[in-house]
Structure formats: C-alpha cells, structure tokens
Amino acid sequence: MAVPKISIIVPVYNVYEYIDDFFACLRAQTFVDYEAIVWDDGSSDGSAELCDIAAIQDTRIRVFHSENQGVALARRSAVAKSKGKYIAFADPDDVLAPGYLKEMFDLAEEENLDLVASQCFEEANPRVDVSSDGGQAKSVLLISGAECAAKILDRDFDSSGCPIRAELWGKLYRRSLFEGVAFPVQRTCSDVMLLAGVICRVKQAAVMTNKLYHYRISRKDSLQTKVALGKLTDIWNSHEYMTRKFRQSFIIKQYYYIIDEYCTLFHIFTNIMQWSNLSDSNELREAFFKYQKRLKSLPYSKQFPMSIRMKRLIYFSGYAVSKSVFHMYLRTRKGN
Numbered sequence: 001m002a003v004p005k006i007s008i009i010v011p012v013y014n015v016y017e018y019i020d021d022f023f024a025c026l027r028a029q030t031f032v033d034y035e036a037i038v039w040d041d042g043s044s045d046g047s048a049e050l051c052d053i054a055a056i057q058d059t060r061i062r063v064f065h066s067e068n069q070g071v072a073l074a075r076r077s078a079v080a081k082s083k084g085k086y087i088a089f090a091d092p093d094d095v096l097a098p099g100y101l102k103e104m105f106d107l108a109e110e111e112n113l114d115l116v117a118s119q120c121f122e123e124a125n126p127r128v129d130v131s132s133d134g135g136q137a138k139s140v141l142l143i144s145g146a147e148c149a150a151k152i153l154d155r156d157f158d159s160s161g162c163p164i165r166a167e168l169w170g171k172l173y174r175r176s177l178f179e180g181v182a183f184p185v186q187r188t189c190s191d192v193m194l195l196a197g198v199i200c201r202v203k204q205a206a207v208m209t210n211k212l213y214h215y216r217i218s219r220k221d222s223l224q225t226k227v228a229l230g231k232l233t234d235i236w237n238s239h240e241y242m243t244r245k246f247r248q249s250f251i252i253k254q255y256y257y258i259i260d261e262y263c264t265l266f267h268i269f270t271n272i273m274q275w276s277n278l279s280d281s282n283e284l285r286e287a288f289f290k291y292q293k294r295l296k297s298l299p300y301s302k303q304f305p306m307s308i309r310m311k312r313l314i315y316f317s318g319y320a321v322s323k324s325v326f327h328m329y330l331r332t333r334k335g336n
Helices: 016-027 047-057 071-081 100-111 145-153 190-199 229-249 254-276 282-297 306-316 319-335
Strands: 006-012 034-041 061-066 086-089 115-123 140-144 171-174 204-216
Touching: 006 016, 006 047, 006 071, 006 100, 016 047, 034 047, 034 071, 047 061, 061 071, 071 190, 086 100, 100 115, 100 171, 100 204, 140 145, 145 190, 145 204, 145 229, 145 254, 190 229, 229 254, 229 282, 254 282, 254 306, 254 319, 282 306, 282 319, 306 319
Parallel strands: 006 034, 006 086, 034 061, 115 204
Antiparallel strands: 086 171, 115 171, 140 204
C-alpha cells in the first residue's frame, strides 16, 4: 500500500452531533492523497459507530477504538499508527475548508518547510457553511523556528495579519518533528504542550493569511467550555511548559514572554468570568484574586497594545466589576 502524503489525526470522543459534518468535509478535500487516523477514545453516544460506517465508505479513513484514555494519549496513539510524510490535526466537532490540506501541502513542498500554519474562522453558529471559503487572497510569511515561537507567544496581540495560534490544528507538520517528542498528559491544554515541543524542532516555517479551519466555539459540552478550577491550573501549567521549552531552544526577546503571560492570564480570567454566571463560589473568587496578583506583578508599558491596557485595567478593578463588564460585552456581541 502506498504511503499517503498526509496523515490527519482525529481524536474522537462523544461528538455524535458533529461527526457526520466532519467526515463530509474530509470527503470534500481537494487534496486526495491522505489518510485519516480516527481514534475513538471510548465514545458512548454513537460516535464510534458513525466512525466505523465512514471507514467502510472511504478506505482512507482508518478507525481505532480504545477505552477512554484522554485526548493526549489518543493523539499519541493515533500518531504512532500514522504513515504520512506530513501530519495534520483536526477536532471532529470543527470543519475544514476544502483546500485545508492542499494549500498547506503545496506550500510545504514548494518551500521545503517543516511547518505551515493557516488561519481560522471562529464559528458561533452550530451549522458551518464552507461554500464561500475558496478564492481567498493568499499572503505568505516565511519565518524561522524562533520567529514561529515568538508569534505563538504573541498570538492574541499579533497585528501582522499572520498570527499563529497555540493549538495543534490549523497546521501541517513534517513527520520527523514528532519522532521521539514527548506527549505531555493533562486533562486540558495538552495540545499546547505538545505544540511547544514540536516547535522547538522547527527550522523553517510559513504562516499564511488564508482561513482554512472552522473552529466551533459554541459546543456547550466541549472539554474546553467545561470550566473547572483544575482547568485554570492546566492553562497555567501549559504556559509554563511552553515558555520553558522555548527558552531552552531559542533566543527570543523578553517582551514576547511578557506578552504570553498576559495572554495566559487573560485566558484564565475569561474562563473564570464564563463560569461566574453559573457558580459564583468562594473558590472562584479566590482563583480570580490569585491570578489578579500575578497580573499586577507583570511589567507594564504604555507601548503595549491597547487591548492589553484595557483588559489590564478591567481586571485590576476587581471581581464584581470584571464580571459586570465581561457579561455586558457578551450581551453586546449576541446583540450584533
């Protein structure tokens, strides 16, 4: 059997409502020389059966089943079964543009790259339409591994039009980047830690302006929206792991590490504020003040992006004010 050009890694756990849409977008890929390694991590909602049906319909889809071991170990197991020259990742509750694989593959081959990163749409609507994804004007930025790491640290405030998110999806990787790399395990944010280890091996990369991945932010039962105090610790631990890895591998300006800490703390505060509408507990307030103390210890400059300065001011104002402003902002967004 010929070795596929790309292996796309798909960990599956209880995504029955979305999995058919995902397989449809796989079949619609304009690049056909791929295999999908679908790792069912002990689903109990019928997802496993839909995966088996998809594999019967399309031999490029290879399905494996296991007891629930968590997404980090599911990814590791799937990567071990893969054969492709390149590796990509996707979450089965998201949707891929038809050119997701082809555009990144063509660029990787043309420029002999270790990694290609694309952009994403954030989808609040449960139904995602990719029919208008074609024809985007493409701009490409070629960068080194150190510049790639700096862009990830600066992810939320990068004004270049070519940011790089700290998730595994939305990227194409040369297979050799994963040889011998550690797959850290924790309940959430393990992808950030794996990404950090992989980025440290990158020599040449590219980031494109094309939006090729549709990330659903509306899935109510997703791990990423089940806020718990343990998740806040996971977010912080993944930040520390990533910055430690980058410091060991690259020479990057201290500015970017400061910005990353702002990114991380604002992400933690967002989770706290989202949870505050459901459970206004003493533990939640204590967590807020714990991370507010970290925020107050960070260096500050009037040259920082305006969004940092505004969020910093809001979270300095205390728990009640932060909660009020946050939920007012959400109501405004829904109104638009």
